[in-house]
Amino acid sequence: MSTYHRPGVGPGTERSGAGTTAPLGAIELEEALVALTDGVVVCDAEGRVASTNPAAFRLLGEDELLGRPFDDLLLVSGAATVQRTEGHVVRRAWFPREERMGVLEIVSTGVAERGWIHTVRDVTAQAEMLRLKEDFLLQVAHELRTPIASMTASLDLLQQDAATMARDDLERMLGTLRRSALRLEHLVENLLDAGSIEAGTFQVRTTSTTIRQALREALEFVQPLLDGKAQRLVPRIAAGADRVLADPRRTAQVLSNLIANASKYAPESTAVTVSTASADGAVEIIVSDEGPGIPEDERGRLFQPFFRSREVREAAGGVGLGLTICRAIVQAQGGDIRIESTRDSGTSIHFTIPKARELTEEASGT
Ligand SMILES: Nc1ncnc2c1ncn2[C@@H]1O[C@H](COP(=O)(O)OP(=O)(O)OP(=O)(O)O)[C@@H](O)[C@H]1O
Ligand SMILES: [Mg+2]
Numbered sequence: 330m331s332t333y334h335r336p337g338v339g340p341g342t343e344r345s346g347a348g349t350t351a352p353l354g355a356i357e358l359e360e361a362l363v364a365l366t367d368g369v370v371v372c373d374a375e376g377r378v379a380s381t382n383p384a385a386f387r388l389l390g391e392d393e394l395l396g397r398p399f400d401d402l403l404l405v406s407g408a409a410t411v412q413r414t415e416g417h418v419v420r421r422a423w424f425p426r427e428e429r430m431g432v433l434e435i436v437s438t439g440v441a442e443r444g445w446i447h448t449v450r451d452v453t454a455q456a457e458m459l460r461l462k463e464d465f466l467l468q469v470a471h472e473l474r475t476p477i478a479s480m481t482a483s484l485d486l487l488q489q490d491a492a493t494m495a496r497d498d499l500e501r502m503l504g505t506l507r508r509s510a511l512r513l514e515h516l517v518e519n520l521l522d523a524g525s526i527e528a529g530t531f532q533v534r535t536t537s538t539t540i541r542q543a544l545r546e547a548l549e550f551v552q553p554l555l556d557g558k559a560q561r562l563v564p565r566i567a568a569g570a571d572r573v574l575a576d577p578r579r580t581a582q583v584l585s586n587l588i589a590n591a592s593k594y595a596p597e598s599t600a601v602t603v604s605t606a607s608a609d610g611a612v613e614i615i616v617s618d619e620g621p622g623i624p625e626d627e628r629g630r631l632f633q634p635f636f637r638s639r640e641v642r643e644a645a646g647g648v649g650l651g652l653t654i655c656r657a658i659v660q661a662q663g664g665d666i667r668i669e670s671t672r673d674s675g676t677s678i679h680f681t682i683p684k685a686r687e688l689t690e691e692a693s694g695t
Contacts, residue, residue, distance in 0.1 A: 368449030372399050374442060388433060388449045390425055399447060403435065421452070432456040465635055468648050472516050475646060476509035483509075508553045512646075515550070515589065518582075519650040523634060526657045533576040533661040537685040540571050540605055540614055546581035551588045558597045562588070565604035570612045573682040579658045580682065586651040587616040587678050593645045595620030595675070611664060612684055617677035623670040631668060632656045655680070 362369055368385030372378055378394045386394060389402060408422035411434075418437045423430045431453040438446050483506045491499070525531040544564060555562055573580070584603065591601040599619040606613045623631065623638055630636045635649040655678075659666040664681035 366451075368447075370394070370399055370447040370449065372445040372447065374444050376400055376445065379444065385449055388424070388451055399445070406433075408435065421456075426451075426453065461635065465648065468635075469516070469520070472646050472648055473513070476512040480506055480509045504553060504556070508557055511550055511553060515585075516648065519586075519648070519654055522654045522657070523650045526654065531657055531661065533579050533658060535574050535576050535662055537572060538575055538577040538580065540573060540580070540612065540682075541566050543575070543577060543580040543584055544603055546577070547584035547588060550581075550585045551592065554589055554592045555601065558592055558595075560592055560595065560598065561600050563600050563602040565602060567605050567607070570605040570607045572685045573612050574685045575662050575682045576658070579662070583655045583658050583680065584614075584616070586655050590651060590678075591616055591618035591620065591676070593647070594618070594641050607684075608681055610684055611681040613679055613681050615677050615679050617675055619675045622672045622674060622676055623668065624672070625670075628668050628670065632666075652678075 362382045365382055366384055368388045369382045370378055370385050371380045376398050378397050378399055381394050386392065391402065394402075403420060403422050406422040406424055408420040410418060410420050412419040416439055420435045420437070422433050422435060424433050425431070431451055434450045434452045436448045436450075438448075440446060483502050487494075487499075487502060494502075522531065541564075544566070548562065552562075588601055588603070595601070595618040602615070602617045604615050604617075606615070621640055624640060627636075627638050627640075631638070632652050633649075634653045637647060637649040656666050659680045659682070663683050666678065666680040668676065668678055670676040
């Protein structure tokens with residue numbers, strides 16, 4: 330490093346890279362600095378830029394750096410100090426990058442009384458990841474708080490009045506308690522599954538089962554949600570499109586996630602239809618609702634973890650994991666999942682599961 334900021338390697342020579350007369354070791358170091366993706370900016374005792382490597386120009390988005398006070402460049406971009414230790418200052422600043430703003434981290438180290446060395450690194454990806462994680466944690470905390478607050482309120486009322494309460498009121502209250510507990514269970518299950526999908530340890534165990542059975546199991550979970558909004562479930566399971574090769578519990582989980590979405594995002598007193606049809610060695614299952622639909626530009630992103638549509642984000646809770654998990658389950662069972670949605674006239678989620686072998690054979694007469 331010492332050769333790099335020595336007098337002589339200054340304005341005019343820093344962009345051209347290696348000098349020709351320097352000893353072998355120094356040339357290697359300068360070549361390394363030229364190739365480095367982090368920016369290196371050397372300033373004199375007054376804080377003016379004396380030399381830089383090419384990455385610094387690119388990261389700072391400047392054509393001319395030499396002779397300019399480095400701190401002025403950072404002032405323009407609103408740099409904030411994030412850490413200060415003996416001899417080092419770490420700052421973060423916003424800089425224009427291709428189409429959007431990027432985040433740079435600048436570590437400044439004083440060299441005796443002679444000047445400063447600043448390293449400049451693009452930390453946009455880490456900053457975005459951190460923001461997603463913070464948003465996600467806030468959303469999870471919010472999702473936990475709502476059912477817990479509702480359970481506490483119901484339990485308080487029960488504690489005061491259970492002995493004298495009318496049976497109807499008691500049942501309503503227990504219904505609320507159960508819905509809140511189910512919401513917590515749904516959240517925790519989804520979080521655990523998202524973790525195993527991310528870790529690549531997610532598994533399904535397929536066996537011969539029926540959609541009818543999976544729907545019965547799913548309804549144990551979602552019926553209270555439908556009841557809470559006076560919605561009705563319309564089952565249309567075709568006789569020849571019921572037996573599949575699937576993981577029974579996971580298939581019920583797909584159905585309960587899709588029906589829970591239909592219930593959550595559609596208005597009160599609407600219908601949610603679950604129908605099946607034969608489709609080329611598979612059964613196609615369709616869950617449709619009479620809700621607001623999904624804007625076209627957002628449809629491609631719905632299976633991404635944590636993505637939630639701007640249309641419903643405020644109106645209904647959720648962390649944006651349900652569809653990600655549905656897709657993982659459907660694909661692990663050898664099927665596909667897709668969305669059909671028309672603005673203002675509802676959403677249909679279509680997914681397929683291979684037919685159980687016995688039936689395919691029976692159907693084809695083998
Ligand atoms: N039936 C539907 N009608 C309208 N929008 C829907 C429907 N199903 C899903 N969406 C949109 O897709 C987004 C992602 O759905 P997903 O089930 O993955 O997450 P979520 O419901 O927000 O949260 P959770 O993880 O609790 O399921 C939702 O936030 C919503 O914007
Ligand atoms: Mg959902």
